[in-house]
Amino acid sequence: MANPRRRRSSHPAIIGAVIAAVATVVAAAIPVVWELTRDRGGSGAAAPVQGTPSAAQPQSTAPATSTGARPAPTLAAPAASPSRPAQPDVLPLVDMAEMDDFEGWEQEPLIVAGKLRDPVLTTSPCWLNDHFTVTFVVSRQFRLLEAAVGIADESSAGALRFTVLADSKEVFTTSVGLGRTRPVKVDISDATQVSLRVSTTNLNQCHRDSIGVWIGPQLRR
Template sequence: MSIPRRRRPSHPAIVGAVIAAVATVVAAAIPVVLELTRDPGGSGAASPVQGTPSAGQPQPTTPAATTGTGPSPTPAATASQPAQADVLPLVEVPQVDDLEGWEQEPLIVAGKRHDSVLSASPCWLNDHFTVTFVVSRQFRVLEAAVGIADDSPGGGALRFTVLSDRKEVFTTTAGLGKVRPVKVDISAATQVSLRVSTTNLDQCHGDSIGAWIAPRVRR
């Protein structure tokens, strides 16, 4: 013979919570129902709920949320730097005396036109012009060619000298119609100087022009 179970009465706190929840839902639903059933124009159609754009109106755009998974922009400071040139014209290196007394213009030397030329016209015996560049031990070799401009008067050879930190490290002479190559180790130099000097007084008449042809430095 089975014994019938007695129904346990509901706890008052649980009953109160359920009633409160139902009242909250009903209270929230009433404004929505009223808004949907309101028809200001008398057409019987429900008006759009406030805050929701109707058809034909521009839709506001919302910026996409940043998830942090996309690639981050590269800072300017970390952008790749252009590679340094292995060979650089000497005139693009910082100068000490701003080429005072020197010219940069095309010249014909030994019958050939040269567009990149540093030239000077010394006078008097043992007179000279010197130009200095700051290389800061960034280069291994100085290369060039030397000669006298073809429109110079006869009068013997001019002397061409390379100085490393004011010490002579190379010297040669060249006369009209001759071109001499120059290649000097400057790896230990902080400054490099080019010099053109006279060898006799006859070179003063008519301004013999000593030419450093395409002087350049190599890393």
């Protein structure tokens, strides 16, 4: 009678190897599953890769210097104030403010010593039997008063006296007759007011038409 067929059992060594392999795979998978579970338990967003800028952190577009520091902002230079116009070195005396009403004085051109003179300041003191004076404000802005003096050729014979006053004090005087002129150059550095005067030299002139002429009076700085 034949022996019944028996089922072969697995060899113990093979079963142990299989169990060891399964345990190794399970042990390797546990850390991976743990990492995935922790990340999902956070904000749910994947952590940015190192070196890649995050969308939540905008990057500055300011250029950096060679040392890595940002350049300091450049301040605009203040606007230059407009410069004042230069003052003229020479100015006609008649351009200055007057202290009186200019009564008795004229500025019409006249012939003196054979030449037509203009600009001029003229007066005839005979109407006052003494002198005529005109005063201008100079405010210590000028160094010199320059002019020439004479008598109009249409006048009668005889000399007239010409005087410069600085703040009512005589600083220059001269007498001139017909056919002649004399220069005038006076220091007025300390004067706030300058006066020109024409005076008679004798009472007989008051009965004649004698015209004294200041030729081109000007101020120099």
